[in-house]
Amino acid sequence: MFESRPDRDAEVALVGRSNVGKSTLMRELTGHTFDTGQRPGVTRSPNHYDWASEDFVITDLPGFGFMEGVPEDVREQTKTDIVRYIEENAEKILVGVLVVDGKAAIDIIDRHSGPDEVPYDVEMFHFLRDVGIPTVVAVNKMDKVDDRDERLNELCERLGLPTPWQQWRNTVAPITAKRGSIEPMNEAIRHHLHEQGRDDLFQFF
Template identity: 75%
Template sequence: MFENRPKRDAEVVFVGRSNVGKSTLMRELTGHSKFNTGKKPGVTREPNHFDWAGESFMFSDLPGFGFMSGVEEERREAIKTDIVRYIEEHADKILVGVLVVDGKSVVDIIDRHTGEDSIPHDVEMFYFLEELGIPTVVAVNKMDKVDDRDERLNDLCDRLGLYPPWEQWKGDTIAPIVAKRGQLEPLKEALRHHFHEAKRDDLLKFVK
């Protein structure tokens, strides 16, 4: 179980498969370089919390889930269980859950893991956050590598049970971004929306 969570009353959690660019996204969002990034999936094994002195708020980058090269399945399942427990335990303090996906590959991955008795991790996590009543934003990263942008985003909405076209989910649920280039405005817009809905306009300064 993850320990050492800073005592903060509000947080935004970032979840997603390994290697979708969560740590790069966190670094760009916070302007802080402490987040480890690497070519090897699964670099982040414990949550990375980023908080501010004097502020009862933080961003939390949770470890990547799903397949990780060189990591045994038992260990992968344990990490996923820890992520689920963490979110359940702190649900009342989580203002927004951000599910980070790779825009180029997410639809194919979902389709590959969809079966009669199996739900892909990304879809499962999306529903899990929603069931807990946590406002959820899907940050669709690496969009600079996607040619058929609208079609791909519509397909993703379809797989998540959201009615296309994707544009109707813009601003609160679907946020196409390119973390590596710092192109995060759609995500910031969605976070601003949810902070405002939660009557936490005091936090808008963190997503200018």
């Protein structure tokens, strides 16, 4: 189980598969570089970034899903730990940000949509909402996507959100973290913070 969460009452948590760009996004948000491995799946415990004077933390949870060279039992344990962390801290998590790879997400979801399985990304999206956490899907690496609107509509369909995607701007945010192009996500996060009376946290987004 993950230990060492800073004692903070407000949190924004990033969650997503390995290699979708969560660490890059974390760096954009905090201005701080975190130790990440050269291989996916190296981040095994959360990276927390807290501002000493603020009762607030941004957390980058470990990546879930398939990781080359990582045994299945370790992958499953990581996923279990992420779910448990979110459940235990749901009251404090003001916004959950599910980060997906805009270029690969649809293929990955479809590849794992068998009769007996729900793809991790879809499962995580509904899980966050089921435990009462306002959720933003940060669709990263959009600079590599040609048919932008079509791709975002397809993603909405997979997540059970009626298209067109534009009506979900508080939920679906196309970004390119590597280029610092994250304003749609920040806007969506600010919307949810405002709904919870936390405009004081706008300074971080």
